[in-house]
Amino acid sequence: ETGVTQTPRHLVMGMTNKKSLKCEQHLGHNAMYWYKQSAKKPLELMFVYNFKEQTENNSVPSRFSPECPNSSHLFLHLHTLQPEDSALYLCASSQEGRNHSPLHFGNGTRLTVT
Amino acid sequence: DQQVKQNSPSLSVQEGRISILNCDYTNSMFDYFLWYKKYPAEGPTFLISISSIKDKNEDGRFTVFLNKSAKHLSLHIVPSQPGDSAVYFCAASGAPSGGSYIPTFGRGTSLIVHP
Numbered sequence: 001e002t003g004v005t006q007t008p009r010h011l012v013m014g015m016t017n018k019k020s021l022k023c024e025q026h027l028g029h030n031a032m033y034w035y036k037q038s039a040k041k042p043l044e045l046m047f048v049y050n051f052k053e054q055t056e057n058n059s060v061p062s063r064f065s066p067e068c069p070n071s072s073h074l075f076l077h078l079h080t081l082q083p084e085d086s087a088l089y090l091c092a093s094s095q096e097g098r099n100h101s102p103l104h105f106g107n108g109t110r111l112t113v114t
Numbered sequence: 115d116q117q118v119k120q121n122s123p124s125l126s127v128q129e130g131r132i133s134i135l136n137c138d139y140t141n142s143m144f145d146y147f148l149w150y151k152k153y154p155a156e157g158p159t160f161l162i163s164i165s166s167i168k169d170k171n172e173d174g175r176f177t178v179f180l181n182k183s184a185k186h187l188s189l190h191i192v193p194s195q196p197g198d199s200a201v202y203f204c205a206a207s208g209a210p211s212g213g214s215y216i217p218t219f220g221r222g223t224s225l226i227v228h229p
Contacts, residue, residue, distance in 0.1 A: 100215050
């Protein structure tokens with residue numbers, strides 16, 4: 001399997017649930033990202049991990065908790081979400097240190113919070 | 115405040131004609147620009163890029179033009195094909211922050227190419 005794989009593809013959860021999104025990249029990249037795509041909004045950067053260290057946290061609420069156990073895997077742990085958190089969550093990877101290396105995206109997890 | 119703006123949410127073009135997607139930016143520190151294409155139920159895929167030292171970059175049917183003085187770039191698709199129907203995201207990156215060239219994205223333009 002190649003590229004960036006995200007699971008699950010679809011997730012429906014209640015506001016009191018706890019769930020996790022998973023991302024795995026098979027490209028040998030050293031940086032991984034979480035983006036949020038809401039309708040009619042730009043792609044919003046949430047978190048960046050570079051060599052497993054978190055380097056960016058764009059004022060994301062604490063109900064979103066990232067985890068990067070190694071350079072190939074990235075998780076987004078979700079708890080007590082709000083309906084407005086319903087969106088497409090995209091994982092991406094790139095090779096940092098190589099200037100302007102394009103991001104490689106997964107197919108996303110469509111999250112619905114009820 | 116949006117630093118990368120795609121003011122046209124949608125564009126409809128006839129097959130065989132030219133599609134022109136526009137993008138404006140406000141941050142003069144941006145020096146590298148990218149276009150991504152996104153089909154429904156898939157993640158964005160990198161399409162073409164341009165450095166600020168150039169004003170044009172061509173790859174097959176896709177050409178990106180950069181006008182630095184106007185802080186404007188455009189993506190031209192010639193000839194347009196029905197398979198080009200997708201959402202196109204403009205992105206820009208600049209001097210690294212913390213050692214990372216993380217791009218800033220626009221809202222996207224939905225292109226529909228009619229047969």
